[in-house]
Each structure stands twice: as structure tokens, then as C-alpha cells.
Amino acid sequence: MTATTGWGVELQGVTQRYGDVTALDDVALTIRPGTITGLLGRNGSGKSTMGSLLAAFRRPTAGRVLVDGEDPWENERVVPGVCFVRESGDVLDDCSLKDNLAYLSGARPWFSHELAGELLELFELDLKRKPSKLSRGKRSAFGIVVGLASRAPLTILDEVHLGLDAPSRYAFYDALLADYAEHPRTIVLSSHLIDEVERLLEDVVVLDAGRVLIAQDVESLRAEGISVTGPAAAVADFVAGRDVLATQRLGGTTQTTVRGALLEGDARRARQAGLELGPVPLQDLFVHLTGPGRTTDAAARAQGVDR
């Protein structure tokens, strides 16, 4: 089948309830086609639920899900183009990997057997083995083989690195980037290892208790976090009136993380006050915005509510 450049996603007022648990709460979101988007959030924030809605594993309680402009639910055009790989692994446990690949590739119009072969070798997976007999890491690796080789226009990789050792994780990241460069598509990557995946991401969506806290491109998000370090009084003066996310003190020195782009003259003012300005890693921003005790403030900030 001819290549695509990836399918976009739009969620309009999407709510998903499980009994009295609201997993997604009136979510409005656009995922740009042809990007790698990081789907981040603390445990239970709704990431897997969002994946299952995009893959039409379930229908939302309320609102509209659009994949490539159409509702994916029972949609014969859209469903084969959405590949959702999740930790639980939707594989045939008691069939060999070879039979699994034959079965799974049958439903995937863009499936590349050549790439599957390369990845099986990379992760040292034996086609004769059955998923039920694999270690956790090898099971994850097989999920990655299926997810990448499917070359689906919308690929959702939900915590697919679980159990993988560090060399295998980095091999996965490299393989993903290499294949994505040659076969552009939309990839939604959910992971708690933000430091590791940051370099892969173009856009980032942060969910917080079922709501969208952040949805923007990584570059502009990074530019919004500033670390200010220097004498305590000078730091306090510099950050006054700004959105302070965290402060650490060591002796007379303070390091404060603020959210918000630098204003004109800030760099000069900081230099004159003996302060050091620096970037904030995405992981730190995430922790400061969603960490325990911050949830309510962060959600309120996202909604423009003053507390």
C-alpha cells in the first residue's frame, strides 16, 4: 500500500468514565500528523485510556474522537491504520512468534517483513519461541517489533519499553528514529522515562488526572522553563511575580525553576545581579508541574484559574 505521512488526531470534549472513575475529563486535543508526540502523565492520568480510544478498542462516554478526520469506531478504513501496542501485549500467547507475525501482519496493510526481520535480529528474538515463554523484556521487544514493522500511519506505543534493559531501550529509540525518518508517520509514545525519550519527541502532551495540562511542541516548552541560580536575595528579586515551580536552597545559594519565557532585558538583569540562567530538562518541568501536591495548582494553571 502507498505510504502516508501519518494521520492526525483530534479529540473534542472527550470524557471516558469507568463506573465512578473519570479517566479522561472533557479532553480537547490535536495531535499533528507526521510527528512523534510524547504522551506523558503520572500513573492513572489517562494515557492508556486515550490510546484505547484512538485504536477504537472502546468508545468514549462522551465527545468525539477523530483519526485522520473520521471516527475510528468500527471504521474499516481507519482501524487497520492504527497500531496500539501496550504493555499487556495483544499477542497470541501460545503460538510461535513466527505465527504471531503472520497473523498480526495480515491485518496491517503497511507491514514490513523486512523491518520485522531486522528488529527480531536486533533484539535477539527466536521466531520459534512463544510469547508466553519469553522474559518480560523480550515480550516488550516483540511488541516493539510489531509496532514498528506495522508502519501504521498512527502508531501508539504505550510503555513498550517495560522490562527492557538499557542497551535494548537505546536500540529501540535508534530503530524508531531511523525508520521514522525513512517512513514518516504519526507516533504517539507514552513513557515514564522522560529523560531518555526527550530527544525523540517533537510535541508533548501531558495529562494530569484525566485533563490536558500541556499540549505543545517540545522546543517551545523547553524555552518556557528557566533555572535561575545565585544568591538567595537576588534570585527572590528576579523571580518575583513569575510562575515559580520549585526552589532549592544550598547554603546561601538558591536555585529556582520558573515557567515562562525570558522577557526582554532579563538576561542583562540576571548578569548584573550575578545570577546564572539555564534550561530546565523536560523531566524536571514534568515533575514540578505534576508532582505530588502540585496537581491542583497545575490543573488550575492550565485552565487559567487563579488560586
Ligand SMILES: Nc1ncnc2c1ncn2[C@@H]1O[C@H](COP(=O)(O)OP(=O)(O)OP(=O)(O)O)[C@@H](O)[C@H]1O
Ligand atoms: N478497565 C478499567 N476499568 C476501571 N477503571 C479503569 C479501567 N482502565 C483504567 N481505569 C482507571 O482509569 C484511570 C486512568 O487509567 P489509565 O490506565 O488510562 O492511566 P495511565 O495514565 O495509562 O496510567 P499508568 O501510567 O499507570 O499506566 C485510572 O484511575 C485507572 O484506575
